[in-house]
Amino acid sequence: MRVRRAGVTKERRGRMRFHWRSPSRNHSPLPNPYSLCVLVLLATLGDAACSQHIPRSQCVVARVVDGDTIHCRGGLKVRLIGIDSPERDQGLTFTAARTALAELLPDTGAVWLEQDVVPTDRYGRTLAYIWAGQVLVNERMLERGWAVLYTVPPNVRYVDRFRAAESVAREARRGLWESGGLECAPQRHRRGEC
Numbered sequence: 001m002r003v004r005r006a007g008v009t010k011e012r013r014g015r016m017r018f019h020w021r022s023p024s025r026n027h028s029p030l031p032n033p034y035s036l037c038v039l040v041l042l043a044t045l046g047d048a049a050c051s052q053h054i055p056r057s058q059c060v061v062a063r064v065v066d067g068d069t070i071h072c073r074g075g076l077k078v079r080l081i082g083i084d085s086p087e088r089d090q091g092l093t094f095t096a097a098r099t100a101l102a103e104l105l106p107d108t109g110a111v112w113l114e115q116d117v118v119p120t121d122r123y124g125r126t127l128a129y130i131w132a133g134q135v136l137v138n139e140r141m142l143e144r145g146w147a148v149l150y151t152v153p154p155n156v157r158y159v160d161r162f163r164a165a166e167s168v169a170r171e172a173r174r175g176l177w178e179s180g181g182l183e184c185a186p187q188r189h190r191r192g193e194c
Contacts, residue, residue, distance in 0.1 A: 054114055056131065061109040067097025067147050069125065070105075079125040080138045081116055082162045084150035084186040086176070093176055100146035100175070104137050111137070116155035127155060142166045145175020148185060 059072035067085025070078050085097040105111060113128035121127055130137040139158065141147040142165035149166045151159055170177045184194035 056112040056114045059111050059113050059130075061105050061111060064098055064102040064105070066094060067101050067141060068150075070101070070130070077123075077125040078113060078128050078130070079121055079123075080141070080147075081127050081129055081152075081155045082150060082158060083138050083141050083147035085141070085147045086182065087186055087189050090182070090184070090186070090189060093182065096175070097141075097146040100144055101137070101141060104132060104135070104140055106132050116157050118152075118155050129158060136161070138162065139165045143168055143174075145169035145172075145177045148176070148182070150187060 059070075059076060059078065061070050062073045063071040065071060065077075066088065068080045068083050070080075072078060085101075086093040088094050112131040113126065114131060115126070115128050118127060136158065138147075139161050142149060142162055149159075149162050151162075169175060170181075176182055188194050
């Protein structure tokens, strides 16, 4: 059987050799092991890449309002998702929580904001997880004991991590937990319940 290719002259065709494989050679119902390894690797990398592709926006912190709220340059007000910290009239714990948040932020003030399902709260503040490099600031505030877990579904992407971080702080008696915790949780305090 002779194969004709467009654009190939008679001379050249005479010098060309075609190597045909027998259909029975290297024919196996099982896939090539090398191909399987490559497919598994690509699938694994694909999943990792997809799970890490969460849109983030940058913010340069202009002011730390309290232990769970910051203001960015340009006027954006950001409320940290998943945590609640003492209110201004809750005494020294308010100042300590605000200072703890300020210390977690980089000197440049540049952080990344990651939003969840609901982007803003009823006060118009942007709801976000704050990343300072590889550090999830919301989680670190819980871990150091300067905030309590405050879950508002459907914004629950890191709730398991947050629960574990708060548990670590309680057991180690860090921050607010040093003296057994707050007499009145910030949420109850805002409602005037205590």
